[in-house]
Each structure stands twice: as structure tokens, then as C-alpha cells.
Amino acid sequence: MSRIGRQPISIPRGVTVTIDGQTITVAGPKGKLTHTVPRGIEVSVTPDMITVQRTSDERRERALHGLTRTLIANMLHGVTEGFSKELEIVGIGYRAEKSGKTLKISLGYSHPVLFEEPEGITISVDKQVIKVAGIDKCLVGQTAAIIRKFKKPDVYKGKGIRYVGETIRTKVGKAGAK
Numbered sequence: 001m002s003r004i005g006r007q008p009i010s011i012p013r014g015v016t017v018t019i020d021g022q023t024i025t026v027a028g029p030k031g032k033l034t035h036t037v038p039r040g041i042e043v044s045v046t047p048d049m050i051t052v053q054r055t056s057d058e059r060r061e062r063a064l065h066g067l068t069r070t071l072i073a074n075m076l077h078g079v080t081e082g083f084s085k086e087l088e089i090v091g092i093g094y095r096a097e098k099s100g101k102t103l104k105i106s107l108g109y110s111h112p113v114l115f116e117e118p119e120g121i122t123i124s125v126d127k128q129v130i131k132v133a134g135i136d137k138c139l140v141g142q143t144a145a146i147i148r149k150f151k152k153p154d155v156y157k158g159k160g161i162r163y164v165g166e167t168i169r170t171k172v173g174k175a176g177a178k
Contacts, residue, residue, distance in 0.1 A: 005065035009050040009073050012080050017045050024072060028079025031120075031135045035075060041068045050076075078135035085144040087130040091159035094151075098125045107151040107161075115150075118143055129164065 011017055015028040024043055025034045037043055040061040042053045052069040054061040077083070089096055089105070096105045101117040103125070117123050121134040121143050130147060134140045144163070153160035153168045162168060 003066070005052055005054070005069045007069065009052075009069065009076060011045075011048055011050060012076065015076060015079060017050060017076075019043060019045055024075075026072075026075040026079050028076075030079050030082050033075045033079060033136060035071055037068055038064050041065060043068070043072070074137045078137055082133060082135050083137045083140045084131055084133040085140055086164040087132070087144060087147055087161050088164050089128045089130070089161055090153070091151075091157075094159070095128070096125045096130055098123060103130070103147070105147075105150060105161075113150050115147060130161075 012028075015026060018025045018027075022037045022039070023034055024037055025032065027033075040055050040058070041064055042055060044051050044053070050072060052065065052072065054065045074083075089107075091108065094105075094107055096103060098104070103115040103117065103123050105113045105115065107113060115123075118139065120136055120139060121132060123143075124131045124133070132140055132144045132147065134143075148161045148163070151160040153162045153166075155169070155171050156173055158168045158170050
């Protein structure tokens, strides 16, 4: 049995969980999220706990057991506290600014990069740090990855967009002729 999948999930105060067939809906102070539970996985809700069980011992159900439990736990965490990722811009002349729902990033290209804020995500800019926040962990991570992809950190100088706290392994430059 999955070690992660068999752990019960406690429901925080102020959060309501409803199950309609294979769809689980979690509503809390920050918003509402829904997820479709795959076939072969059963979710049962009591007033203060959620348990996830699988119907058979097949390989697919074993693989989805822990995943489904973690996705539901992330939904509960998202509607109560939310998720955020921070990106930092490193490089001379590289900067970001926010106007309305558009993020404008200058990265040394001939044109500024414009990025529209997706639904359910809030982006804020503070000097050289871009903060991506929302209630859906998957969407927050995906949005941060898209922004990072505009200019990945250079392997020689380390210039570009990186996650806060990320260490970049830089290569040694050319030694030159002697």
C-alpha cells in the first residue's frame, strides 16, 4: 500500500469539501478548486478527514493512489494559504514592470517581452523580483516556468531569469592562447 496514499488528510476550518461522482470540489477563503478523481481511486469524506483508497492492486491504481492524495492535499493548502514562487532577474539592463494584467520584461532583446497574467494567478514585481501567486499549485509552477523560459540563466555569466535561491553552475570561459 502507498505510504503517502494511506495517510488521511485533515480538513482545516472554513473549508468545505464535496464529492459529486468522480469530481471533488474544495472551497475555502481564497477560492474554489475542482479535480476529477481517476477511476480505480475512491475518496471518502468525513466532517474533519479525507481518506483516499484504491479499488484494486493493479499497477495503474498503485501509481495514482499517492498522487491523488497529494493533489487533494495541495487543493486544501491552496484554498487556505495559497502558493507562490519567486523569480529573480539577474543582468545589467534586465528589468520587469507590471501594468494592468500585463507583465513587461526587458531582457536585452530588440523588443520587450509581454506576458498576460493567466486567470487565477497574480503577478507582482518588486525591483528585480517577480512573485507569482495563486491557489492552484500546478498553475503557479507552470506560470513561473513559462516566465523563466523567456531568458534562462546563462551558463557562463549567470545572467537571466532564475528562481530565488536557485544555484546556477557556471562554466569556466575560454582559457585563451598562450
